[in-house]
Amino acid sequence: VIMSAEKGAKIFKTKCSQCHTVEAGGSHKQGPNLNGLLGRTSGQAAGYAYSDANKNSGITWSEDTLFEYLLAPKKYIPGTKMVFAGLKKE
Numbered sequence: 001v002i003m004s005a006e007k008g009a010k011i012f013k014t015k016c017s018q019c020h021t022v023e024a025g026g027s028h029k030q031g032p033n034l035n036g037l038l039g040r041t042s043g044q045a046a047g048y049a050y051s052d053a054n055k056n057s058g059i060t061w062s063e064d065t066l067f068e069y070l071l072a073p074k075k076y077i078p079g080t081k082m083v084f085a086g087l088k089k090e
Contacts, residue, residue: 015087031082037061042077053079 012022019031026033032048039062043055057077059065069076072086 011087015084019084037066038063051079051081053077054081 016034019029021027021029021033022035023033024035026035028045028048032045032050039060042057042059042061043050054077059069059077070084070087073080073082073084
């Protein structure tokens with residue numbers, strides 16, 4: 001599968017934007033604001049009430065860790081509050 005910014009934006013709009021924002025200084029929704037996610041340790045966005053599983057996972061988000069997480073969030077971080085079932089490996 002060849003990805004592009006356009007495909008990523010479409011996936012975000014259809015799968016993620018119900019629960020997340022990405023704008024700098026944006027508010028948290030059901031999930032945390034994702035601005036600045038890459039390079040940040042899981043469970044550290046100020047002002048969001050993360051699960052202990054997320055706060056204590058020790059994961060630093062990168063393209064690789066995020067991709068693995070989004071395939072099966074509850075398997076990657078058991079106990080996460082994220083209700084998303086996961087992306088398909090298309």
